[in-house]
Amino acid sequence: VFLMIIFPMISMFIRIRPVSSFQANALRSSSHNLHLIKYRCFHPTSRLNLNRFLFDVSEIITEENSCAGLVDDGNDDSAVPIVILPTDDYRTVHAAKTLGLHNGDTLRAGIVNGGITDSAMVQWMADGKDGPSMGKPPGPLKISLCNLCDAEATFAEESKVSLMLALPRPLALSRILPMVAQMGVNELILTTAQKVPKDYFGSHLFRKPEELRRHLVEGLCQAGDVRLPKITVVRRLKPFLEDELDKMFPRHAVARVIAHPLRKDTTQSLPLRFRDVAFPDQNNKKVLVAVGPEGGWAEDYELDLFIKEHGFQQITLGARTLRSDVAVVSLLGLAQDACI
Numbered sequence: 001v002f003l004m005i006i007f008p009m010i011s012m013f014i015r016i017r018p019v020s021s022f023q024a025n026a027l028r029s030s031s032h033n034l035h036l037i038k039y040r041c042f043h044p045t046s047r048l049n050l051n052r053f054l055f056d057v058s059e060i061i062t063e064e065n066s067c068a069g070l071v072d073d074g075n076d077d078s079a080v081p082i083v084i085l086p087t088d089d090y091r092t093v094h095a096a097k098t099l100g101l102h103n104g105d106t107l108r109a110g111i112v113n114g115g116i117t118d119s120a121m122v123q124w125m126a127d128g129k130d131g132p133s134m135g136k137p138p139g140p141l142k143i144s145l146c147n148l149c150d151a152e153a154t155f156a157e158e159s160k161v162s163l164m165l166a167l168p169r170p171l172a173l174s175r176i177l178p179m180v181a182q183m184g185v186n187e188l189i190l191t192t193a194q195k196v197p198k199d200y201f202g203s204h205l206f207r208k209p210e211e212l213r214r215h216l217v218e219g220l221c222q223a224g225d226v227r228l229p230k231i232t233v234v235r236r237l238k239p240f241l242e243d244e245l246d247k248m249f250p251r252h253a254v255a256r257v258i259a260h261p262l263r264k265d266t267t268q269s270l271p272l273r274f275r276d277v278a279f280p281d282q283n284n285k286k287v288l289v290a291v292g293p294e295g296g297w298a299e300d301y302e303l304d305l306f307i308k309e310h311g312f313q314q315i316t317l318g319a320r321t322l323r324s325d326v327a328v329v330s331l332l333g334l335a336q337d338a339c340i
Contacts, residue, residue: 050094052224053109053120053143054217055083060111060145067121067146081111081145084125092141095122095132102131107143110226112217115148151226158227160339161332162187162249164290166297167196168324170203174215176325181219181229183332187248187288191234194298201235237302241310249288251311255279258290258312259331260297262319271316274334278313285339289331294324 063082085092095101101122109120124130126139163185168176173190180188192198205211216228232248234240249256255277262271279285290306297303306312317330 050091050098050221051108052116052221052226053091053095053107054112054221054226055109055143055145056112057114059083063144067144081115081148083143083145085141085143087137087140089141092137095141096137097132097135100132100135106146108224109143109145110151111145111148112220112226113228114151114226115145116151116226117145117148119147120145159184159186159229159336160284160286161185161335162189162254162286162288163229163328163332164189164191164288165324165328166191166193166291166293167200168294170200170205172324173203173205174211176328177212177215178219178222179325179329180332181216181225182223183329184223184225184336185229185332187232188229189232189234189240191240192237193293194302195293195295201233206233238305241305245310252280253284253286255285255287256290256306256310256312257287257315257335258292258297258303258306259315259317259327260292260303261321262316271314274315274331274338277315277338279338287335287339289335291324291327291331294321296321 060081060083062079067080095107099105099107101107103123105122106119107122108118110116121144123142123144124132124138124140125142129138132138161184163180165176165188167173167190192201205215212231213228216231220226220228257272257274257277260271277287279287290312292302297306303314307314315331317327322330
C-alpha cells in the first residue's frame with residue numbers, strides 16, 4: 001500500500017518515460033561512434049594497412065643477442081638492429097589492435113632504402129604483460145630485425161618505370177604519392193606546366209619535405225617494399241628538358257612517352273597505345289611516362305616541346321579527360337606490364 005501511494009508521487013517529479021526503439025538505436029550509435037573516436041585518436045589521418053613495418057635509419061639501435069634462436073647464420077651472439085616504438089606510435093597500435101601480436105611473435109619489417117626481413121621479433125616492454133589487452137598496446141614495442149637481408153633478395157631489381165607528373169592539387173598529390181610508391185617507380189619528377197598554378201609549389205608538402213617522404217613510405221608499407229622513389233622538383237619545365245632530361249633519361253636507354261587525351265579533330269597521326277611503344281633497348285626495357293595536369297598538356301606548345309624537340313612518343317588512354325590519380329595508376333600499370 002505504501003508503494004502504491006509513493007510511486008505515483010515520485011513519478012510526477014521524475015517524469016519517467018519509456019525509451020522508444022529509435023532512441024535506443026540512437027544511443028547505441030552514439031556510443032559506437034565514441035568507441036571509434038577513442039581508437040582513431042592514435043592516427044588522425046586514414047588507417048594504414050601495414051604489410052611491412054618500415055623504419056627510418058635514425059630509429060635503429062644495435063643490440064647484442066636479441067634474436068637468439070631466430071638468426072639463420074648460426075651465430076646468436078651477432079649484433080642485431082632493434083627499434084623501440086612509443087606506445088602511441090601508429091605502428092605500435094597496428095601491432096596491438098590489428099595484428100594482436102604477443103611476445104615472441106614475428107612480423108615483416110624493413111629499413112627504408114635498406115635491409116628487409118620477414119621474421120622480425122616482437123617484445124612488449126611492459127611489466128607482467130606479454131600482449132595487448134582489448135586491442136590496446138600494453139606499452140612501448142621493441143622489434144628486433146632478425147635475419148635482415150638486402151632488398152634485392154625479395155624484389156628482383158629496381159623498377160624500370162619513372163614518372164614525370166605535372167603537379168596536381170596538394171590534396172590530390174597526397175593521395176597520389178602512396179599510389180606511386182605502391183606501383184613501384186624508380187624516379188618521380190614533379191614538374192610545372194602551363195595549367196599548373198604556381199602556388200601549388202607553396203603547399204605544406206614542399207615546405208616540409210618529410211611530408212613527401214611520409215606519404216611515399218605509407219605506400220611502401222602497403223607494397224612491402226623498402227625502396228623510395230628518387231624525387232626531383234622542377235619549377236621551370238623547358239630548362240629541365242633542355243639541360244637535365246638527357247642526363248637522367250638518355251634516349252638510347254629509356255623510352256620517353258607522354259600521355260594526352262585523344263582528340264578526334266587532330267590532323268596529325270593518331271597517338272599510340274602503350275603496347276605499341278618502341279623501346280630503344282629491347283633487352284632492358286625502361287620508360288619515362290609524362291602525365292599532364294587534369295586539363296591535359298597545353299596544345300600545341302607543350303606537346304610539340306615534348307614530342308618534336310625531345311623525342312617523346314604520344315600515347316593515349318582514350319578521349320576521356322581523367323583525373324590525375326586515375327591516369328597515374330592506369331599508366332603505371334600499363335608501363336610495368338610493358339617493361340616485363
